[in-house]
Amino acid sequence: MKQTNGIYHVSYxxxxxxxxxxxxxxxxxxxxxxxxxxxGIFPATATIIQAFFDSFQKKERPASLKTxxxxxxxKNFRRANQLGAMQAGLLLFLWLELRIxxxxxxxxxxxxxLLLLFISALLISLYLLPVYLRYDLTLLHYFKQAILLMVIxxxxxxxxxxxxxxxxxxxxxxxxxxxxxxxxxxxxxxxxFSFQAIQRSESLMKEGRS
Numbered sequence: 490m491k492q493t494n495g496i497y498h499v500s501y502x503x504x505x506x507x508x509x510x511x512x513x514x515x516x517x518x519x520x521x522x523x524x525x526x527x528x529g530i531f532p533a534t535a536t537i538i539q540a541f542f543d544s545f546q547k548k549e550r551p552a553s554l555k556t557x558x559x560x561x562x563x564k565n566f567r568r569a570n571q572l573g574a575m576q577a578g579l580l581l582f583l584w585l586e587l588r589i590x591x592x593x594x595x596x597x598x599x600x601x602x603l604l605l606l607f608i609s610a611l612l613i614s615l616y617l618l619p620v621y622l623r624y625d626l627t628l629l630h631y632f633k634q635a636i637l638l639m640v641i642x643x644x645x646x647x648x649x650x651x652x653x654x655x656x657x658x659x660x661x662x663x664x665x666x667x668x669x670x671x672x673x674x675x676x677x678x679x680x681x682f683s684f685q686a687i688q689r690s691e692s693l694m695k696e697g698r699s
Contacts, residue, residue, distance in 0.1 A: 509550065510670030513537050516558045517672050524566070531573030532565035535618045537673055539565075541680035542622060572621055572631055576614055583607040612639050615649050619683035641693070642686035652678025 517537055521529035539561055544550060551557035583606055590600045616635035620626075626634065639646055656674050660666050666674060 507669055509554075510673045512554050513540060513558075513673045514670045516555065520558070520562045528566075528570055531569040531618070532562045534672070534676065535565045535569040535622060536562045537676050538618055538680045538683075539622050541677060542619070542684055545681065545684050568621060568628075569618065571628060572617055575628065575632075576610070576617055580607070580610050580614070583610055609639070612646055615639075615646070615679050616683055616686070619680065619687060623687050638683070638686050638690055641690060645682040645686035645689070649679045649682040652682060 517533045520533040520536075523529060524532070536558055540550075540554075540558075583603060587600070587603050587607060590596065590603050594600070613632065613635045616638045617631060620631050620634045620638065624631075624634065653675060656678060660671070660674060
């Protein structure tokens with residue numbers, strides 16, 4: 490009887506978890522299209538990360554996810570789009586430089602340096618929105634803080650990359666999860682490990698001051 494109750498409890502928890510991810514996915518899609526795709530991607534993505542941060546810290550979910558999502562996505566609209574556009578512009582610039590380097594310059598040292606910059610910019614992207622959600626800074630300082638976290642949180646950064654790879658493998662073998670929660674599934678590992686990196690950096694700062 491206890492075993493049956495245990496199986497029922499686990500099934501209920503998994504079902505509740507998948508339903509929550511489905512709701513986040515649908516709300517993400519709604520607000521992305523509501524804001525014209527490009528202007529909706531960054532604030533909607535930041536809002537899902539905020540939902541994860543709240544669950545990590547408060548261990549609870551909002552009473553009305555739809556109402557909460559609407560409030561937070563509107564709050565995130567301006568600054569998340571500014572950060573997202575700047576980061577997207579930087580990545581596009583570095584990618585074009587890589588293409589030019591490989592096609593016309595063909596210098597291995599320059600190409601390696603540009604590739605290193607591009608990979609670093611991708612890693613900064615993993616921390617940029619989490620940093621924005623955690624702190625109230627100027628645009629430039631968000632990037633500085635994201636770079637700092639990337640440098641001092643190597644284990645968390647590696648874990649984020651591995652988490653995204655594992656998620657990709659799982660979604661490849663279980664494509665039904667793509668329908669249920671494609672975006673939340675991909676954002677969860679980066680949200681979790683960026684949250685750990687932020688907490689670790691804050692602990693280090695407190696220790697340094699004491």
